[in-house]
Amino acid sequence: MEYKYTSIILEKRNKGETDRFYVFYTLEKGKIGVKAQGVRRPQSKLAGNLENFNFGHIFVARGKGSGRIIGAIAENIFPALRKNWETLSSVFETIAIFNRLTDYEEKDVEIFKLLLEYLFSMEKVAAVKEISSEETRKRIKILKSGFLIQFLLLSGYRLETKTCVVCGEKIAAEGNYFSSPKGGLICSRCSMTVSRKIAISANTIKLVRLFSYHRLSSFLKLKVGDKEIENLELVVRDFLRWII
Ligand SMILES: [Zn+2]
Structure with a gap:
């Protein structure tokens, strides 16, 4: 056949x-x-x-x-992405994580579309000439974190960003933490009761919320500071480490 x-x-x-x-x-x-x-x-x-x-x-x-x-x-064949060392190495890393977290023969049309959108978005990043290399680097990082968060959500992992996963209260603007084992945010009052946690800024929370509800390609227009990107990467890395 x-x-x-x-x-x-x-x-x-x-x-x-x-x-x-x-x-x-x-x-x-x-x-x-x-x-x-x-x-x-x-x-x-x-x-x-x-x-x-x-x-x-x-x-x-x-x-x-x-x-x-x-x-x-x-x-x-995504020619621009392939010619740019930074986009290429980031795609290699991201796809390796994706490959590791994906089981054989589990069809998921949404995940397929997301993966394709990630590659097309990275191709766009690599093809744009008029932005600085600093901005390109930021876009590469945002797309990687955004893709991984969306992929984890589609794979069924929980990422609560509206209420505290311990007490259920609405999340305040400042003083929050992220807990990978609990799958979401913890308010400052409950933070004492959880040992594995990462301080998460108000802007990073906004980013994670945005990633949860918007298409990946729309992130290319975001203006994000280095601090938020660093904080975001820390959260994603910890979450992945906990899963793998
Ligand atoms: Zn709480």
Whole structure:
């Protein structure tokens, strides 16, 4: 049987003398792993369409087992993102986290769309010429944190930002903490009762709320200070460490 998938390449690994094993996130089946035979031979036509992060279509022949790739079409290879070392290395890191937190064959159309939106947004960041390198760096970081927060929410993790996860009271403007094990904010009064926590600023809370309810591509217009980005990254890192 031959199957066609709309896919994003998450990872590729060499196998044997001339083969490669690919991990894709597909629209139809979620994450899948498929082998491509002879793809590292110089005359192979497949390899060019099977680069990391390519968005496109793959054709898989499947009998028993995981099957093999018999064709690939790249719809978008994100050329600007690939040429810029900073966007490229950030995408590598983000996709590695995504890959680690995703199980095989769990289809999720919303997660597929989010991953694609992240790549298109990073391509935009890399392609824009008129912004400073400092601003580019900020956008890369905001998109990474924004993507990871949205991905975690879609994966079913709780991230409460309106009320304290201990007492249930509405969160005040200042003096709040974030707790990864409790999945949300803790007010200053309850903070004594929780040992693992990170101080979170009012602006960072606003960012996390924004990430929870708006599309990723709209974050490109945000003006965010270095302090907020640092605080945001700390929260996301701690949350990921707790999950992984
Ligand atoms: Zn409380």
